[in-house]
Structure formats: C-alpha cells, structure tokens
Amino acid sequence: MPSTSSSKRFPLLAVVASLVVATAVWKLLASGVGAGGGYADGRDLNGGTQSGVTVFYDQARIGSEFWVSLPQVSNSADRPLSLTKARVTRVPRGLKVVEYRAVSVKDMGGHAMAMRTGGRGGMPDPEKLHDYAGQPIRVKPKSVSDYYYMARIRVTAPVRENLTGCRFWYHQGKTAYRQDLDCDTEIRLGPPAKD
Numbered sequence: 001m002p003s004t005s006s007s008k009r010f011p012l013l014a015v016v017a018s019l020v021v022a023t024a025v026w027k028l029l030a031s032g033v034g035a036g037g038g039y040a041d042g043r044d045l046n047g048g049t050q051s052g053v054t055v056f057y058d059q060a061r062i063g064s065e066f067w068v069s070l071p072q073v074s075n076s077a078d079r080p081l082s083l084t085k086a087r088v089t090r091v092p093r094g095l096k097v098v099e100y101r102a103v104s105v106k107d108m109g110g111h112a113m114a115m116r117t118g119g120r121g122g123m124p125d126p127e128k129l130h131d132y133a134g135q136p137i138r139v140k141p142k143s144v145s146d147y148y149y150m151a152r153i154r155v156t157a158p159v160r161e162n163l164t165g166c167r168f169w170y171h172q173g174k175t176a177y178r179q180d181l182d183c184d185t186e187i188r189l190g191p192p193a194k195d
Contacts, residue, residue, distance in 0.1 A: 042179030044081060045168055047071030048144070054162065055113040056186040060155045065098065065117040067126050068185045070166045072111050072148040075139040081172040082136035086149035089165030089180065094157040095187060102132035102149050111148060114185060126150055136171070155187065162186045 050071040057066060070086050083102075091097055105111055107129045119125030132147050139145045153163070166183040169176070 037178075039169065039176050039178035042168070042170060042177030044075055044077040044172065044177070045073045045170070045179050045181060046076050047073055047166070047181035047183065050111075050113065051182040054184040054186055056188075057114045058186075058188045058190040059192060060159070060187050060189050061192055062155050062157060062189070065152060065154045066114055066187060067112065067117060067150045068114050068153050068163060068187075069112055070149040070151065070168075071181055071183055072105065072145055073139070073168060073181070074144040075141055077172065078141050079172055080138055080140055081170045081177075082138050083145065083147075083168060083170045084136055084176075085133070085169040087167050088151050088163050088183070089167050091153075091163055092159060092161035094155065094159035095163060096154045096156050098152040098154050100133055100149055100151050101126055101129075102137060102147050103129050104132065105146055105148065112150075114187075117152065127152075139170075153187065155189070158189055159187055 048071060050069070055068070060066070068088075070088070073083070075081050085100075086102075087100065088097060103126050108124060108126070110123075112123050112126075115123050117125070117127070119128065133149065137145060137147045151163075163185040164183065166181045167178060168181065169178050171177070
C-alpha cells in the first residue's frame with residue numbers, strides 16, 4: 001500500500017513542477033527575454049539610406065584592411081535611447097573583422113561608408129580618433145545619432161560574398177533591446193587604389 005500513495009504523489013509533484021516551469025517561461029517571454037539572449041526585439045532604430053544600398057570597394061588586395069561603416073542610425077521613438085554595441089552579422093569567407101569602433105560624425109568630417117586604413121583618401125584615420133565604443137551613445141528622440149560604428153576588415157583570401165546585416169544593441173529606459181538592420185558591403189579583389 002505505501003507504494004500506491006507515493007506513486008500518486010509523484011504525478012502530482014510532476015504536474016506542479018511542470019506548471020511552475022511553464023509559468024516561469026511565460027513570464028520570461030512576456031518580459032521580452034527569449035531567443036534574443038535577454039534582449040527584447042527593438043523597433044526604434046532606422047538605418048536611413050545606408051540600409052537600402054550596397055557600399056562597394058573593388059580594389060582590395062589580400063592582406064589589405066578597410067574601415068566599413070555600419071548605418072548611422074536614427075531614433076524614431078519619442079524617448080531617448082543609448083546605443084551600447086553594434087556588429088556585422090554575416091562576415092563571408094575571405095574577410096575578417098579585426099575590431100569595431102564608434103566615431104563621431106564631427107571628428108570624421110562626415111559619414112565615411114568605406115575607406116582604406118591609415119586615413120588615406122582625405123578622411124581622418126578612425127584609429128587616431130576617440131573611440132566611443134564600449135560606452136553608451138545617447139540618441140535623442142526623433143533624431144539621427146551624432147556617432148556611428150565602423151568595422152575594421154582584413155582581406156584574408158578571395159571574396160565572393162558580401163558583408164551583410166548589422167545588429168545594434170541599445171537601452172531605452174530600463175529595457176535592453178537588440179535590433180537588426182539591413183546593410184550590405186561588397187569588397188572584392190582588384191587593382192590597387194592610387195593614393
């Protein structure tokens with residue numbers, strides 16, 4: 001007889017445990033935590049023109065390095081937000097991301113879409129400018145950011161596909177968000193550029 005009462009308790013405990021787990025999962029999903037690794041899906045960033053065009057550079061050599069900018073985002077919300085990080089989501093074979101930096105539009109003298117390293121071509125060298133990556137970058141409501149992220153890319157082999165997709169992380173109030181924007185950069189081998 002004692003085995004019968006313990007077997008009745010086991011299914012009851014299993015049902016209670018299942019309800020507790022289901023409730024916890026529902027609360028996490030309802031709060032925006034889920035597949036985004038603790039981030040809610042963002043919708044307040046806009047990538048502007050750069051999200052709709054392909055930036056290209058066709059004079060790369062194996063071993064050469066380039067700075068490629070991610071979109072200079074705007075905040076479409078009525079509340080300020082703080083950018084915390086940005087990354088290219090798909091880096092094809094033949095290219096390697098060396099580092100990410102965040103630069104000021106004012107310091108760069110504009111928004112450089114793609115440029116060789118070293119500040120050649122009339123633009124300042126991003127490596128010699130203040131790096132704002134790693135600190136929150138505040139973007140006012142209904143405004144374009146005064147800063148943008150750049151990726152330093154090294155060509156390691158012939159390239160047949162583009163760098164695509166840009167992911168941004170930001171905070172708005174107490175909520176952390178992650179949002180993907182379209183971006184497309186084509187880097188191909190070709191004759192070296194003249195300085």
